[in-house]
Amino acid sequence: MEDMFNRLPNPLISHILSFLPTKEAASTSVLSKRWRLLFASVTNLDFEGDEDSPTFVGFVDRVLALGGNAKLNRFSLNFSDYPDPDTLTSWILNVLRRGVSELELTVSDYPLPPEIFVSKTLSKLKLEGGDGLSVGNDVGKVFLPKLKTLDMDCVGFEEGGAGFAKLLSGCPVLEELVLMNIGWEHWKSCSVSVKTLRRLKFFCEDNDENPKSVSFDAPRLEYLEYSDNIAKKYPKVKFRSLVEAHVSLRLTEDQSADAGSSDDDYYLESDDDEEKEMVGNATNFFKGICNVKILYLSAKTLEVLAFCCEATPVFNNLIQLTVESDEEVGWDSLPGLLKNCPNLETLVFKGFVHKRTKGCGNMCHCKPLKNPCCLSSSTVKVLKIILSVHIDDDGMEEEQIKHFLEKMPRLEQLVVYFDISYDPSVFELSKKLQSISTIASPKCNLQVISQNLSLSSTLPSTLTKKWSAPPKEEYTWFLKAVT
Template sequence: MTDCSKDVINGLPDNLLCQILSNLSTKEAALTSLLSKRWRYLFALVPNLDFDNVSSLHPETVMEDQTSFIDFVDRVLKLRGKDHVGKFSLKCGDGIEDEDVFPWISNVLRHGVSDLALHVSPRLVYWLPSKLFASKTLVRLKIGPEDGPRIKLRNVSLTKLKTLIIDSVVFAEGEIGFTKLLSGCPVLEELGLRNLAWDYWDSCTVSSKILKRLTLCCAQCDENPKSVLFDIPNVVYLEYSDNIAHKYPKGNFDSLVEARINIRMTNDQKANVRYVSDGDEETEMVGNATDLLMGICNVKTLYLSYDTLETLNFCCEVIPVFYNLTHLTIESNPEVGWDSLPDLLKSCPNLETLVFQGLLHKATNRCGDVCLCLGLEKSLSSLSQCPVKFLTILKFGEAYHDDDGDLNVEMEKIKHFLKKIPNLEQLIIYYNSPIDNDLAEVSSQLQMLTEVASLKCKIKVISDNISFSSIVPISSSMNSGLLL
């Protein structure tokens, strides 16, 4: 018979207990020191350290909490002595100064840290120490938040680094500094740079034969880069956000599978093209995205922001054919038209899944029969030739929930899709309304639809509202019985 009173946990070896404690924050792990003498210092020996004082701060005790936090981190690092550090995660807000943070970083670097994540307020820690970019042991480095400490990248030597994610970065030497970063990380496979300030650069070249994932999101500014070149033949995932460049030299995206593109015009350029467009005048392109699209045309999954839709309308000579594209997501905005969408859909002959993040957009006479926002309908339909089988509508009714007119506009667009897309097998509408009857109303309107292009289409209305059924099956003349 098994002895149920036996203390199984205390019978485990120290190294296994440390691995278990590594799944907790260091603060939570420290509470186990109250269990017994054996547990008193065990928490400080875990290979992974996670310090977070932001979520636990109370406004009335900020100074006291910060002082206690500093003492706690100092104590844990002192107890560890010379033990190896596997992962060090630090998240701290105002009140933690560089004179506190720098010794902690130096400590874990000396002890061979391989995974370092820093989330530090920029108010008192503005520049991080340069020694951070000369580690011989770091495999993963993440620095944030978005408006966090700035990084001056001069000399970089991170010989083992495979993942680098920085949410705010300033290159002290412009493009030269960027080149130094890539050359100083010879085995880098994932690079994420957000809020990148390169508004004073003439051009940029992203060249790496090793990279597999690239996120390059540039800060908003009033300038357009002259030239942006991508030579990243092994990248499978690309996220690119920037003002449109004047030129995109022929790039290399041979392995690209998924891309998220947000190319935008400056505010002045947007105001100018919208003014000219409303007057039906010809506009001069401020940049040319054609070569960028040509480079990524082998992609299988593509996300386009509403800024990109507008930019393609005014800054693209021709949309190339995306033969491999099977999944397309379109973001909508009430201030931006769908003018470029008809040509885009015609250029996706094998598209299977189409997702709309919102349906409200600026009404124009240039979006053809993709919608009927101005009551225009053509005999030759880009939708009637659309091969899409799965259509998803996100954020239905979310933009203007109190405006019944806008809700009716969205419903009419959905009905139009059902009437035109011939191969549609499934339509899913995400409608997170707080009112239960809203979902029933959408269901009722779709049930009354008699003219459809696909008799096999199944429709679902889904809501996260816990007071209503998460899935509302809809029966219609297009189906027999309930659709599940």
């Protein structure tokens, strides 16, 4: 086997070595002069060190010196107790001179050298700082003509949002942007304006502050993940090409308290048609994503829709909607949302327990209905429900499932997934649903699934069971819904 490996051409062996951890690849250099030369041409270098590795700096120095001026594809450095800034900067300048394509840095308390932001070869830049990794005021010109992926986690900008805007303006072909742990105490406002962007992940710290202003201008964006406190205003939200969006907007503690007070007053004193008092305004944001086809909403986002939206926009293109439920949050916004999704085909619930309020009575069994149920005009064909370990003793989840079956006229498939191994609840729920006398849809296929048991039937019909785990495709929707 060793002889066969030695007979491989040098470029192929170097390519293979590039996929090994750098320490393991470096160990091959002691085999012979040929192997020393082979390791010198490795194009991917990944280093990880800490305070317990006193030889780490010397090791990185030797590896970089051995490579000379050979071109690099990737350089990754993860160092919890980094060397002095001059040493780290010398490493970065070394790989930039060698035309590195992918640069990944995980370090703390380090001002990034301005040379990074004028690289003509970088296609991917990933920056992660536990504390103090920053883009300084000495970064003048920004021009990254080949950068397609920019991933930043806990990165500070000494100029705040202005420095971030300058960075984006120097990335003319950027396609993927990841922003993690933005601290609004330093930024206050943010504008993501990139005409070429196709994927955006935007996660901000939950520090109980509302950002002053957030804008999005990404007409080619296809995929969005957005988690933040609602902004005080959304001057521009432009997503003409959006296909899939995961939204987790939330109220601050003060806004949530105001919403709770407004909620109590509303249900005690007002009529159903009276408008609630808004505690924030995210109307422009939801209008900006109304072209989306696949939408995931957190439970807190349902609260935002109820108390921070002037009117629910019409989602004409939406075909799949996933919502998370929480016992502290009502379904007040769901009737209006479902009404404004005229082409919705698949509805997924992650959890089914919610706060009982008068506002959600239009789509659930919580309160007697005064108006026609919004489910009666629903276009949904597939309903999927993810349940926790056990159904509550009060039977709320069970009664809600029955309510959906009795009201949804176009339902073709109901799938209930228990996120557990075999449990009597699977049999019990199947049996009870079989006994429903009135079902809105003439024939609805029912599946009740756990990790090792699948029960299926057509309502009304006899029950069939499978003791083996359901086919993998039955889990696809579940895995996608919870990620």
